[in-house]
Each structure stands twice: as structure tokens, then as C-alpha cells.
Amino acid sequence: MTSKQPGGLSVIEQLAAYVVTESFEKLPEATVRAARRAILDTLGVTLAGSVEPTAARVRALIAHRRAPDEATIIGTPLRTSVEDAALANGTASHALDYDDLNQSLSGHPSVPVLSAALALGERQRASGAALLAAFVAGVEIEAKLGRALNPAHYEIGWHATATLGVFGAAASAAKLLGLSAERTANALAIAASMASGIKANFGTDCKPLHVGHAARCGIEAALLAEAGFTGNPRALEHGDGFGATHGAGSRPAWELTTAGLGAPHDLVDPGIGVKRFPACASTHQALDATLALAEEHAIDAKAVVAVECGVSYMAPHQLIYDQAETGLQGKFSMPYCIAVALLDRTVGLAQFAEARVRRADVQALMPKVRMFVHPEQATRQSLPTRFTEVAIRLDDGRRLERRVRQAKGQPQDPLTDVELTTKFHDCAARVLPRERAESVLATVQALETAPDVGGLARMLSSVR
Numbered sequence: 001m002t003s004k005q006p007g008g009l010s011v012i013e014q015l016a017a018y019v020v021t022e023s024f025e026k027l028p029e030a031t032v033r034a035a036r037r038a039i040l041d042t043l044g045v046t047l048a049g050s051v052e053p054t055a056a057r058v059r060a061l062i063a064h065r066r067a068p069d070e071a072t073i074i075g076t077p078l079r080t081s082v083e084d085a086a087l088a089n090g091t092a093s094h095a096l097d098y099d100d101l102n103q104s105l106s107g108h109p110s111v112p113v114l115s116a117a118l119a120l121g122e123r124q125r126a127s128g129a130a131l132l133a134a135f136v137a138g139v140e141i142e143a144k145l146g147r148a149l150n151p152a153h154y155e156i157g158w159h160a161t162a163t164l165g166v167f168g169a170a171a172s173a174a175k176l177l178g179l180s181a182e183r184t185a186n187a188l189a190i191a192a193s194m195a196s197g198i199k200a201n202f203g204t205d206c207k208p209l210h211v212g213h214a215a216r217c218g219i220e221a222a223l224l225a226e227a228g229f230t231g232n233p234r235a236l237e238h239g240d241g242f243g244a245t246h247g248a249g250s251r252p253a254w255e256l257t258t259a260g261l262g263a264p265h266d267l268v269d270p271g272i273g274v275k276r277f278p279a280c281a282s283t284h285q286a287l288d289a290t291l292a293l294a295e296e297h298a299i300d301a302k303a304v305v306a307v308e309c310g311v312s313y314m315a316p317h318q319l320i321y322d323q324a325e326t327g328l329q330g331k332f333s334m335p336y337c338i339a340v341a342l343l344d345r346t347v348g349l350a351q352f353a354e355a356r357v358r359r360a361d362v363q364a365l366m367p368k369v370r371m372f373v374h375p376e377q378a379t380r381q382s383l384p385t386r387f388t389e390v391a392i393r394l395d396d397g398r399r400l401e402r403r404v405r406q407a408k409g410q411p412q413d414p415l416t417d418v419e420l421t422t423k424f425h426d427c428a429a430r431v432l433p434r435e436r437a438e439s440v441l442a443t444v445q446a447l448e449t450a451p452d453v454g455g456l457a458r459m460l461s462s463v464r
Helices: 011-021 029-049 053-062 082-094 110-124 128-149 165-177 181-194 206-226 242-246 267-271 281-296 334-344 354-358 360-368 380-385 417-428 434-445 454-459
Strands: 304-311 369-373 388-394 399-404
Touching (some): 011 128, 011 165, 011 181, 029 110, 029 267, 029 417, 029 434, 053 082, 082 206, 110 128, 110 165, 110 454, 128 242, 128 267, 165 181, 181 206, 281 334, 304 360, 334 360, 354 360, 434 454
Antiparallel strands (some): 388 399
16 A cells, blocks of 8 residues: 655655755755765764774775775775775764764764765766765755654664665765666665664674665665666555554654755754764763763762763663673763763763773773663653753762753754864874875865865875
């Protein structure tokens, strides 16, 4: 059983019509600026993530493949096929869990889309303006799908960054290939059969792999569609379609997907959140509160008797480790994040090194941190006013409290351009010399003027 949409077009056909008609010339300046910022942040975290063991393991998998010299594997001297570059770069981009966020998607919007678009754009010799249009279209598709499917889709265990990101990657790839509306619809329908990624694998190599897999599958879906491969244009709303299988038993509100495509773009409203800490976003409000209290009251971690963190009902679905043993687990452990924040007074890349997680001081402090669902945050209705409340009890009897509604870096309290640039340079320094990083920054800031994004991609190589 299928449902008819206005004008007889399916949801996928309406999405495809938007992708085909989107263009750089139509993009408002606010959208272009938001896209540039998102691309810069994503390139930075991809460079930083490229040196992580997770990224190296994926590169080892594809190293033996005889592949065409089509696209750059970021942060390395290697080149490979567009599909394998998307897999490797997508995995690296999410390896640190330092990449941006979007409320509609309930996940990380830029990484699956840019990993696909930049790899394919390099092969296609696409202009910077074409890359921006493809990126905007891809983020718009995945985010608007999120509006229809979430929070139920995320609540039942799907990793929306991957399961919805594959649609964004397919849309961006179809745009760069110049596919017709019919073939773009086929690409999106094919992507529906490729969507995967479960939250049970958070805190392992699989979580960043989800992004690489989504980026690769998005490209493959578009390339198959270009070759004439078909899919059901009603693959979303069909009785046995994506909505039925991934919608938690309720009919998704498809009108939230198809209404207002590009007006405004999700990149602008609700916007993109940039992470200050390389850890799960559900820790960020608590980290802001903890670091503020530690500074204001000169807290000595040895004096901490107990810490209580009242969180949204969604947080326990993400923060699944009470006692972290590895750096990846630490990113999804409220006790670890709070403990290391109190001990180190900062939470950066160094705090998720294996040696730091295993040190006796932080292992001893973790059991003193308790996370619980705050009574005011126990239902879906609380999501628009989500907050985290931290209470720290000290051995002198004091009880210090702080409630944070908006973590710094989120759309309501965004990073300044200077703060974003600082984060980019901190990340890029893991791989690139400062002069090369400055060239990447300058190119992204004027991306629409670039005649060929291959130049940008080659700057991201570790070849000097």
C-alpha cells in the first residue's frame, strides 16, 4: 500500500526535483556562509582523524585494491577510486567524533555528504560553486528526512548520521554527476536499500565506519543510477519501504520532508552546531557546566565526593559506558568526560588518548559520577528545551550546581569565525604544515571562486 503525494509525485520524486533544480546562483548568502563554515570544520576534523587507528585500519583494507587514480585520501599521500576515497575520508572524518551536528538529522550532517562530494568532485573536476551546491543539496535532503523520521528513528537504535546520511551523499553525488530528476530519484531509492548503522556500535570503530560506508554507498547509488539502474520511487512511503522499516511503527510525517525544501535551508535553520569537545554531543552541556564550576570555585578533583548529571532521556541511548576503558569508549561515557574535565580542566584531543583513559586518577574518579534522566527531561516534549544539570558535592560540604541549556558552539551560541579557525588549525596541525593549512583556509573561504576543487583536495594530501 502506498500513499499519494501532492501532484501524484512520491516523496523521493519530490526530493529529486529539488536536487535537480538547486543551484549555487539560487543560494542565499547566509546558506553559502554556513556551508563554507561547515566544510572548513569538516576538513579540519578529517585531517585530525586521518591519523587515528580507525582510519588507518580502513586504509589498510583498501590498500591492496587495484584502483584508479581518481581522488585524494585526506591526510595521506595516497590516491584511489572515488568510492574508496569516500570510505576512507568518511571514516576519518568521524573517527574523533569532533564533527558538526544538526537537530533535524539528530546526527552529524556534513561528514557523509562532504566525504562523497569532495571525492566525486575531484574526479569530475567540479568547480567550487558546484561543490557548494551539491553539499547544500545533500545536507538538505538528509536533514529534511530527519524531520519526518526523528526522534522515533533515532530512539529505536538507528544511527541517523549513517541511515539518513546515505541519502544526502547520494543526492550530492547525483548533483555533481548532473543526473536527471528520474535518475536522481533512482539514486535515492537505491540508497534506501543501502542505509545501515546501529547505535549499539557506538564507542567502537564501527561508528566512524558508518559515515565512510554511507558516503561510499551514496556515490555507488548515484553511479548505478547514472548507468540506468532503477529503484522504486516510492521506496520511502511504500508499505514495505524505508518509513515502515525504520519509522518505529508509526507513519513518518513526510510532509515535513517535502514542504519547504531549501526555504530555508537546514544549514541555516535550525542550523549547524560545531563541537568544542571531541566527544558525544550529549556530554557537551555537562562539560560546559563542569568546566565553568571548576574555574569559578577552583575545584580540586581530589575534593570531589560525588557528581550528579541530570540529562535528557536521549542521552543514555548514546552514553553507554559507565567505566570507559578506551579512548573511543571515553567519548561515549559521561563519567569519563566529567572526570577528565575535573582533573585536566580541558577536554581536547589529548584527553581521549588510550594512556589518559587508563590512568589511575581518572579511573578512580569515574565511579563518583552518576548520570540520570532529569525528571523535567523524561519525554519527547522536553526535547525543544533540553538541558543538562550538573551538581558537584565536595568534601567540605559544599554542593555546587549549574544548568546549561545551550552548549557553546551550537546554533544558538555559535563559535566565532576566529574560534572556528582556531579549531581548524588545531586539527590540521596533526598533518599539515601551517602554511598549507592557511592555503586550505583561504581556498574554503572563497570556495565559490575555485575553478576546480581538485586543487583543494590535493592541498589536503600529506605530500609536500
